[in-house]
Amino acid sequence: MARVTDIKIAPSILSADFAALGNEVRAIDQAGADYIHVDVMDGHFVPNITIGPGVVKALRPHSKKIFDVHLMISPADPYIPDFAAAGADIITVHPEAGAHIHRSLQAIRAAGKKAGISLNPATPVDLLKHVIELTDLVLIMTVNPGFGGQSFIPLFDKIRAAREIIETVDHPVDLQVDGGVNAANAPDAIAAGANVLVAGTSVFKDGPDGYAKNIRALRGDA
């Protein structure tokens, strides 16, 4: 079980100022972010369109932190090499995005990157049992993917169940929650077993002067 001191904060740049993304990434890096969470959407798997590998590549020189790339695109497999080459450290895919999630996770690791699997709110947690050996990160979606600023769905039993499955393997696996995470619900997500908190709105809400304070609040040491 993750101790509170091990908690990592992954600000989602979906909530950043897109006209100043390089500055925004530097600002969250300096404010104490652990991962830079990049939400990639295609207008097909989810109803919104965001950014692609070219933007990841352009942002890469702005931070040495871990680039945590969340693919909400279908198909995802053809783009894994592009995001790997662009500088992603973790690439996370949804099982519904293709016919063969097992193969997708293998492809991410074959590209030399950490492999993540993301479960939508209604996607059963049990499928993790069949792929956990191939997985470096489990993302539990606490909103339906597509937009920032939605309300947190309290899927604490699901987070606990994912933690139990993670504990069956010997290699390190991050347990990430994503969607509507804020300082009020973060302690319960951590207590349920999450060790990485993705947060867009609750990090970026006050502009750059608030980033460090908001990241500390998510860690519970504000």
Ligand code: DX5
């Ligand atoms: C939702 C994305 C999330 C989201 C987080 O599809 O995967 O990363 O943007 O933003 P907030 O914290 O505003 O819910």
Ligand code: ZN
């Ligand atoms: Zn995300």
